[in-house]
Amino acid sequence: MLQIYNSLTRSKTPFTPVEPGKVRMYLCGMTVYDFCHLGHARMLVSFDVVQRWLRVSGYAVDYVRNITDIDDKIIRRAVQSNRSIHEVTEFYIAAMNADAQALGVEKPTHEPRATQYVGQMLGIIATLQENGLAYEAADGDVNYSVRGFPGYGKLSGRSLDDLRAGERVAVGSAKRDPLDFVLWKAAKPEEPADTRWNPADYGHAYGLGRPGWHIECSAMSRALLGQPLDIHGGGPDLKFPHHENEIAQTEGAFGGIMANTWMHCGPLMVGADKMSKSLGNFLTIRQALAEEASLSDDRAAYEVRPREAEMVRFFIVRNHYRSPQSFIPGNLIDAQSALDSLYQTLRNVAPDWLNIDWNEPQAQAFKAAMDDDFNTSGAVAALFELASEANRTQSARAAGQLKQLGGLLGLLQQDPQAYFQSATRYRAGAAAAAALDADAVQARISARAAAKQARDFALADRIRDELRAAGIELDDKPGGLTQWRRA
Known part of the structure; x- marks a missing residue:
């Protein structure tokens, strides 16, 4: 119940x-x-x-x-x-x-x-x-x-x-x-x-x-x-x-x-703070999903990277909805790798198109988790159990269960071949950005502000360039406020 x-x-x-x-x-x-x-x-x-x-x-x-x-x-x-x-x-x-x-x-x-x-x-x-x-x-x-x-x-x-x-x-x-x-x-x-x-x-x-x-x-x-x-x-x-x-x-x-x-x-959470507009520590959905998007974007619609879009959804769903969730690039990289592994299973083992068999152990575990206050983290664990079984036994039935149960969470409905052909930014190359947490970014922004106050614009520009190299983009606002986002 x-x-x-x-x-x-x-x-x-x-x-x-x-x-x-x-x-x-x-x-x-x-x-x-x-x-x-x-x-x-x-x-x-x-x-x-x-x-x-x-x-x-x-x-x-x-x-x-x-x-x-x-x-x-x-x-x-x-x-x-x-x-x-x-x-x-x-x-x-x-x-x-x-x-x-x-x-x-x-x-x-x-x-x-x-x-x-x-x-x-x-x-x-x-x-x-x-x-x-x-x-x-x-x-x-x-x-x-x-x-x-x-x-x-x-x-x-x-x-x-x-x-x-x-x-x-x-x-x-x-x-x-x-x-x-x-x-x-x-x-x-x-x-x-x-x-x-x-x-x-x-x-x-x-x-x-x-x-x-x-x-x-x-x-x-x-x-x-x-x-x-x-x-x-x-x-x-x-x-x-x-x-x-x-x-x-x-x-x-x-x-x-x-x-x-x-x-x-x-x-x-971004570091110790909740992601919010007022703190300037946010990344818009379109900045995460589009090829190019900025805070001044004048488009309502935009072209989506489907692989990254599903990764963001998976990143959210793999955590229980009530728990605080940490946003750092490293977590997105991990989410992309985990989702890739599920799609790799569906590419390796062609799923049959059965309806969900709720009497099977993994389906029962999935249902028990979801009935327990929508515990999606437990439901995702059941998906990985099915993927393991499908890979181990080459079972088309297990792969079918994996795809059908994933669909209940809004996941795993893309064609695996097309999924892997689509581009993604969230790979191991983002390690430099992952190394900077929110406090470290804010400390560099404060140092840049102090340099500008001292009219040391060369130092200020160098700090901006260092942050950009680490995957951090700055957006200077009127009144001296600087917002940042992870590129």
Whole structure:
């Protein structure tokens, strides 16, 4: 029986959907203001595997993955690039879809955009205000009154006292309490006209503005899937405050519980830090998969190296979705070598095209691993057992099982001959890049910054060249910030 670790209860329990045979699953998707990086890839692939296994297990899955297409970051990108909000979001939605397709991520059942649900958001805000959980502040914002919701902190395990001790609030804030968060943001004169909605168009008396980030998922999940959800998922940084605030909004407005099971994948780590845009320690999906791609790439679609694309998927899948995962070139090289060995088996032993025989030992081990909180690392181990058997016995049946089970993870579906003919960058020649961890790279970047400050530009250029030779590309940004990526 399938068991899932529930972030809310902090325990692994048997999965029982609200409606027998059907699963209502909601995943917080992308904010479309920039290209997706490999940390996003981990979330997309991890939950793609979840929905695939639920279907294999006989469930009809109604899977929603939303798109945030109005947000402060999107507004900043539109202003900086002199484009409309619509132009920015359409480009990065197309880019995200290209990335997901390259990684073999299947389309969700529904992919709603936040701007399509503004009316539903305003309805929830009005209900919260009627319930005494929201108020209109002097600056025109509508805020959620956190202390009015008794269960606040139950997902993240943070108490109001803990939050109060670490609170920071800007001078002049119109919030009644520093812990309160915004539901509706009043329009500001300097913001573009296409970032404003008129609540009167939806029958509400609030001023011109736009929704806060958290309210959108409460509106979309309830509109498309109802309440409670069977599964609500997301990346590791969404547990607090985003998911905590979603719970407060949905349960504060409608009672009951928002979701029976909360799932969060682990972070992709670069050294001691999580891969993130804010730290500049990221590699975009297209930089990993395309022949040439940069942070200023003006293409939404791009030509993919299929061998590397599947390697990145395999790199993600071979680790359990909840565990922190280390990103260094050496790990990618190892993943490529491991995936190559599985394809070599399929090239050496032509698989027959049998359906999966779930009575065979390796198939049973695969299923037991996947039923244990989607333990893909155990499932991949079963694939290597099958490869070993196929190589040892030249069994076409074992090779067939290998290919069919691999397909359940989105792996091993390329023609082996074509797979090996495609190029890849992640081979032993990348050893120099693998030797530099994030701390070492950052130390060299700091030394280069100091050299530039001292006007020793020859030294600064030499450090850049040394890093480039080790597979590290630098991207200097306004304000003295330098971002880096592994080439």
